[in-house]
Amino acid sequence: MALHTLSVAGVRGADAVAVTEAYLGRIARFNGELNAFTMVDAAGARAAAAQSARRIAAGDARALEGVPIGIKANIDIAGFATTAGVEARRGAVATADAPVVTRLREAGAVILGHLNMHEAAMGATSDNAAFGRVNNPHNPGHTPGGSSGGSGSAVAAGLCLAALGTDTLGSIRIPAAYNGVYGLKPTHGLVSDDGVVPMCRRLDSVGPLARSVADLGAVMRVLAPIGEAAPLSRVATLSVIDDFARTDVAVRSAYLLAHDLIEGLGLSVTRYDASDVDLRTALTAGFIESAREVGEFYAADYARDDGGLSPELRGYIAQGRAATPDALAAGNAAMAKAAARLHAVLQMADVILMPTEPQPAFAHGPAPVGQALFTGLANLAGLPALALPAGWSAEGMPVSVQLVGRAGSEASLLALAAKLDQVLRGYSPPPAYS
Numbered sequence: 001m002a003l004h005t006l007s008v009a010g011v012r013g014a015d016a017v018a019v020t021e022a023y024l025g026r027i028a029r030f031n032g033e034l035n036a037f038t039m040v041d042a043a044g045a046r047a048a049a050a051q052s053a054r055r056i057a058a059g060d061a062r063a064l065e066g067v068p069i070g071i072k073a074n075i076d077i078a079g080f081a082t083t084a085g086v087e088a089r090r091g092a093v094a095t096a097d098a099p100v101v102t103r104l105r106e107a108g109a110v111i112l113g114h115l116n117m118h119e120a121a122m123g124a125t126s127d128n129a130a131f132g133r134v135n136n137p138h139n140p141g142h143t144p145g146g147s148s149g150g151s152g153s154a155v156a157a158g159l160c161l162a163a164l165g166t167d168t169l170g171s172i173r174i175p176a177a178y179n180g181v182y183g184l185k186p187t188h189g190l191v192s193d194d195g196v197v198p199m200c201r202r203l204d205s206v207g208p209l210a211r212s213v214a215d216l217g218a219v220m221r222v223l224a225p226i227g228e229a230a231p232l233s234r235v236a237t238l239s240v241i242d243d244f245a246r247t248d249v250a251v252r253s254a255y256l257l258a259h260d261l262i263e264g265l266g267l268s269v270t271r272y273d274a275s276d277v278d279l280r281t282a283l284t285a286g287f288i289e290s291a292r293e294v295g296e297f298y299a300a301d302y303a304r305d306d307g308g309l310s311p312e313l314r315g316y317i318a319q320g321r322a323a324t325p326d327a328l329a330a331g332n333a334a335m336a337k338a339a340a341r342l343h344a345v346l347q348m349a350d351v352i353l354m355p356t357e358p359q360p361a362f363a364h365g366p367a368p369v370g371q372a373l374f375t376g377l378a379n380l381a382g383l384p385a386l387a388l389p390a391g392w393s394a395e396g397m398p399v400s401v402q403l404v405g406r407a408g409s410e411a412s413l414l415a416l417a418a419k420l421d422q423v424l425r426g427y428s429p430p431p432a433y434s
Contacts, residue, residue, distance in 0.1 A: 004158040005429075008067050008218040011161065012108075016056055016066030020049035020110050023068040027112070027159050030433060033140060035132045036154035038073055039080055040113040048110040055108065063222055065108035070160035072148050073114040073131075074121060075206070076195035077101055084197040085119040085147075087130035088301040088308025098195025100164060100206050100223055107222040112160050116150030119309075120294050121166060121199045122316050123147055124174055124371035125364070129310035133364065136178060137430035138397055142361040145178035145371075147171040148209070152179035155209045157433040162210040162219045166196060168203045169286050170356075170375025173387035173402055176209055178361035180389045180398030180427055182216045182417070183209045187407045188382035190224045198297060200290040203379040211427050213388065213418040220410060227408070229415035235267050236349035238274040241374060248359040251399045254391035255355045258401045261423055262353065262416075269353070272345050282338040283376040285331025291320030339381040342404070346383070351416060352404040356387040360397035378404045386413040389426030398426075 003014065003022035011019050024042055031037050045068065052066035071077055074084035076094035078101075083089045101111060116134045118126045126134040126149025134149040136142040137157035144153040148165030152175025155163050165172040167185040176183025184207045191206045198204060208219035220226060237259065247255075263269050295317035301308040302317055309317075323331075345352060354374050362368060378385035387402045405413045 007212060008064060008161065008215045011067050012056065012061045012065045014066065016049045016052035016110070019066055020045050020068055023112060023160060030157055030159060034135050034137060034153050034157055034159070036116055036134055036150040036157070036159055037070065037112070038083065038114050038116045038131050038150070041077070041080065041111065045110050045112050048105070052108050052110065062108035063218065064104060066110060067108065068110045068112050068161050069104055069219070070112050070115045070151060070154050070163040071101060072151050072163070072165050073117050074166060074197040075101060075164055077111060077114060080114060082197060083114070083131070084121065085117040085128050085131055086298070086309065088298065094195070096195070099192040101195070103222050115148070115154055115163055117148055118146035119313050120298070121147035121168060121171055122290065122294055122313055124170070124367045126150060127364065129312065136361050137433050138180060138361070142363055142397065143178060143367070145175035145361065148175045151209050152176055152181060155179065155181045155211060157430060162208055162215055164206060165209055166199070167205050167207055167379065168199045168290055169283065169372035169379050172207050172209060173356050173375045173385060174371060176387040177356040177398065177400030181209055181211055182213055182389070182427070183207065183387045184216055184220055184410065184413070185378060185385045186220070186224065186410055187384045198293065200286070200293045203286060203290065205379070213414060213421050217414045220414070226410040229411040230409070232350040232412055232416055233267055234349040235262050235269045236345050236352045237269065237271045238345065238352065238354060239271060240274040240277050240279060241354045242271060244358065244373070246358050246370070247355060248393070248399070250391060250393040251355045251357065251359060254399045255401055258353060258390055258420060258424070261420055265419055270349065272348070274341050274345070277338045277341050278334050279338070279373050281331065281334040282380060283372050285335050286372070286376055286380060288320050288323050288328070288331060291316045292323070295320050335380050338377055342377055342381040342383060346406050350405065351413065354402055354404065356400035356402040360393040360395070360399050375402070383407055384410050384413055386417050388417050388421060388424070390424050
């Protein structure tokens, strides 16, 4: 078995130095075409791997001993610039690891470096003016999604075993969907966001991406305590999602298959009327709130107008600043209504099933409208959501479904995803990177 295909459990019993060298070799071989990593700390990775090898030999392996992990570029790694994909932050060298990185290191993980992303996390393509475009390993002419595009691309192509991303309106789950891997946005506030460049604190979450449910859970359990899975019996779907006219045929087929599989597990599936939820207004409001907070964070760079922020990012900030009090009030009301509806449905059901994205990954270029329509709801409500690969389009691109649960139900979502995955067998390595 190739070393880069080992699971977390497999790595914990393997030669950690050889595993790390295998991943560094794959980065050297493939990153030029994918542009998933913007910084590789080879020396630090080798030192950590050597320490892991000693612990494994002594029978003292920790939870992630020797596991090579990539970190999104908006999360602090001591001694390296936390660029957040922004030209103006090339000199923003972190003096300490973010707490999430500290947790990974203390569990034995080997930190490989920083992963590319959409500038300031404000987008769903990871076309980055400062650090270059990230490519999808299933088709390099297509987007890996965003904003954690480097995380999704690197995990899918086997450049790291798992990765950290951040998710404000879908930025873990969108790349998970487009690259055919697994991604978990935890309950808001469960995982520390200290040492993370903010986008919108009320909506931001840090979480993992991985190539299996088991590996996703292994990393998640290091990031925060998630307890044990509770029994599930009732799954909901939402009319406003079911009736969305622009859902791709492959996505709809995967969604219906997941629906049938859940019923086959003995769970009831009930459709709930959510026609009063204005998805577009609510998610646009979330974007505007994010743009306003990003504008505050980069206010000095915006005022200087010296090329530190791209025209795209400057445009988003201007859009946020231009929002009128009436528009902000209407947006806040729409967000609150959408969140309340999700919470109400989850009083009657244990989990909500929905597609992750309306379509598979699209060709490089402007993103179709509505990239966060399905993913952003969980952020507005502060709820955990897990995206898992569920099929393929006729063109050979992955499609995905997601499970949204009650606050604190990460373990239950992982357990249900594992059962579905026994049939879906969702992850398949991109042929050029297998």
